[in-house]
Amino acid sequence: MSSHLPEDQLRAFIGSLPTRRLASAAIIRDENGRVLLVEPNYKDGWTLPGGTTEAGEDPRTGCFREVLEEVGLQLPAGRLLLVAHGISQGIWGDSVSFLYDGGQIPSDTTITVQEEELLGYAWVAPQDLGDYLPGRVADRIRAAIECIADGTTAEVGPLH
Template sequence: MVDSYLPEDELKAFIESLPTRRLAAGAVIRNEAGQLLLVKPNYKDGWTIPGGTVEAGEAPQSACFREVAEEVGLTLEPGRLLVVFHGLQMGIWGDSTYYIYDAGVLPAHAVITLQEEELTAYEWAAPEDLGSYFDQGQAYRLQQAFRALQTGAVYEFSSDSPAR
């Protein structure tokens, strides 16, 4: 129990009044040619990278690689954090934080098995072609992930950042 100067019911009411933030995580999975693995969900338009929502009691990195295993059938060694994106007042999603992790380079013999309940296709895309698959914001986030792979840095920005 946390020590508090407030009675427990008042502390609970205060905590429940605090803002909530949705968390999600995605993986940059590359092939030997340096292309990025993209997946096509059946529940929304467009392409995305493997990943998904962080569940209660789960860390973002764990969620990312759990989702990778579920969505594309790959059990990969969790890699380092590349990007943290804060989506501020993103429509029905409200405030959210999206983590992008390095999932390494797949060998040519790796087999991708799509989760048919959520995904309809996968494709490999060159980093310079991301603008034809994604809106400006998502393309920028993934370009920053590739930049992080080259520099060793972690990039953090938000939807109200001038560069986005």
Template sequence: MPELSPESIEYFRTLPRRRVAAGLVIRDDAGRILAVKPNYKDGWLLPGGTVDAGEAPRNAARREGLEELGLDILPGALLIIGHSTFPDPIGDGLNFLYDGGVLAPGTEISLQEEELTEWRFVTVAELPDYFGPHGAFHITSALKGLREGRVIELRDRDEIV
């Protein structure tokens, strides 16, 4: 990293900060989506989580898959980049979802008990019940990106074309 002047450091401190998350869209051979239930909040999530400082989103998705599920999944194609705006204290966030592939029948999942209580495969029709409207929109957009072979950029609940 280049040496920064005190003025540059002050300038960079004034720039906005965003939370960044990365996750995996993992499916079974019936096309259902793997959902995990956290113990620290209501609802369900995709496997994934916060990107650590200095970590690339793709690396974070792989790390989270290993930590949360005991599966070393090499993330495939980037499916969505989602920008979400929430009021304080949550604030803005960026979400990267990657193709987590199709799990072979009988694949053993070792759930991370410190954060997760349960996992299951859910149908596309069930997504709003498990993930709420915002999460369901992200996942259905990721599935669209997978079908169309492209990255879809999202802003809140809108696709940017």
């Protein structure tokens, strides 16, 4: 596709466009419906397995690459469950997060925690997610679990 603008003007225009960080994570459940959470060593609190999508990588591929790296699970790339928008998130700016279905695995499955980034993991019942995560994040995960049950996809945000 060609542009009607000279290349220097096109580059300036593209450089003026807003940017958003992309992240993706997996909702991995056990036979009791509990959700796998991981505890990063580089920030306080807990999160889902997943992470930042790298340049040239789509969010689904990034999600399941991160799951393999972080917890040693090679899972089939499940469907998109939820898209969450973060707007004006301080130094992080704007972001889009994608939550994917990581499927159900037995709770006794070997989890190999990536020691460079993680302190540990926990299986957490959906009603207890608020004990580990900020309320809005716990709500997003519960909404994604509802999407698994009813076959829908949700979009939430923006958060300010």
